[in-house]
Amino acid sequence: MRSKRQLEAAILLEIEHAKQHRKGREDSFVELKRQFPDDKRKAARQIAAICNAARGEDVLWIVGIDESTGQIHTPESTDIQDWWPGVAKYFEDVRPDMTHLVVSVDEGAVVGLLLETDRAPYVVRTDGRGQAQLEVPWRDGSTTRSIRRRELMRLLAPTAEIPEIEFLSAGATAEYYIDSDPVIRLTFHAKVFVDLSNAVTFPRHRQRAIIQSATGEPFVLNIDFAPFPQTRDIPAVHIETPTTVNFYAMTTYSGTPEETIGWAEDLGRSEELRLDMEISISGAERTVPWTARLDSRTGEEEKPAAMDRSWRIATWSIGT
Template identity: 35%
Template sequence: MRAIDLETQVLAAVERIRKGEKTENDLIECKRAWPSNNKARQLAGSLNRAAGDAVIYVIGIDEKDGSIHDTSDTDILDWWSQIVGQFDQVPAEMVRHIDVPISNESVVGIAFSSDRAPYVVKTGSPKPSLEIPIREGTGTRTARRDEVLRMLAPAIRVPAATVLESNFSAVHYPPLASAENAANDYRREESVHAFGTADFFVEHDGRDLVTLPTHAMDGIIEVGDLSFTLNVTPDWFQSETKAPRKEYIDRQREAVLISGPGVVPLRVDVEGLLLSHRKLLETTNSVTVRLHLGILHTSKPLVIEMELNTNPREHQLPEDLNRWSVRGK
């Protein structure tokens, strides 16, 4: 992990804490003080859950109120030697540590590699003397056999993704004027609908094939105080290009196959809309979209979050209630 990547994630974690948002997850921990050596089990549990991704510790911040605390009285190498001693055979690897300035203060950011899982720790008891821990929620427990087997399987890394463009539309279809028109139209009753597209660039190095199954794609859209489920599918097509060309993104009905960098386009439909939501759709200037794209052979999804803002200039059709869009920089 590059120093700039570690610093960026630490700053993002601090910002979320100070906004009152949830910060800790399977891959990041915030600590007010240096963890004691009996916390090696907790670190090992996070590493065993990470499946190849880096685990990050932010030392010197109170996760409850965001206050910064001085931790300079402890030498990081002395602390690390005590933690390493709690591992059996293969210890965790601290791949990078940096001081990250926060206004006139600073915190310590540490990145740990998880690519040698499973990590085993000493229990301090004769029976059993060793344990393979795994993180679950905010706690740590002993890993089950199936979880240990998944640790031993080749890790498929979740590729980084950048939103290029996303557009959503909300429309109102009035009741049909005549029975004759109704017979020739799929719309029988007055209704509201919302749908959209999302194009994102996948930064994949091509070492492993990444498969995004269609049945594991979903998401939510937040419109005002309400949330609606999203039906997400690949925007697949059959290329009509006659000349052969190397394609790293194979879009199919059943899945998206990623073997290198490229653009993945998706179609999205909003579910659960009622006529009573018409005013909400019409007056909401900003919506938040979260897409969860499951990856074959790993429990970690590719998560894409974006905020779309209304664009009045794009309201061109009589049935348009609102249109929201976002474009990457």
């Protein structure tokens, strides 16, 4: 089960992606809704479907993001107690455990629903128009349908075991430079040792990380397996024996010139950064979270008096 901070980090990742690409990102574990659906029976069926297909991994429903445009639309009500009980009543016997969190950004507020899926299969009541009174729904791409036998067999099969993961080191470097406007570039690296008895796969698109100063803006990182500036074409890492795995990220941030300068100055004052990272393994029931303080600061340059030239702010690290 993710902490509230980890849930907030995951929601911020989806918001940032939607803003950058002007389109929401949905996959087998993330569903975006502009508003809370009025049809609660249909919502229960959709939730049961994505939770069944997740096979034990957490599912994130985010209400307040338009999937087609990426725009933020604050729900008419952010009180989940006005909506969730009407959805939950359509589940037969067991429903997914749910944690919710309201996250506010400049454009508005969204509501994140973190759904635990470790008690699948989830069964919902139908509308009673046909002979079947109950259904096991399944998510297939972006559609919802009844589960097939082979999918039910897969759902009931054991999921992948979580290997022992030891975090060895992590570091981040922040740079300020002038393009047409001021920009902050943040590069990141982490190394972990994976001790396993069975082969595992780390899918790139499911890895999560966020870095934040004590008082500043959270920097959301899109994780890769190749260091910047190498071509990022490694969709996953598959390992069969104990070994180390490296994670990399490079991201740029810019707002108004005043905002970007403010972020740079905040980083310049920061003696340490907080790292929240989640490592995801294909077929596993949960992610592996890690929270650390990057408290060894080196390599800083003197701040430009007028902030009119490039500035290597600093490097923060932990481990060896």
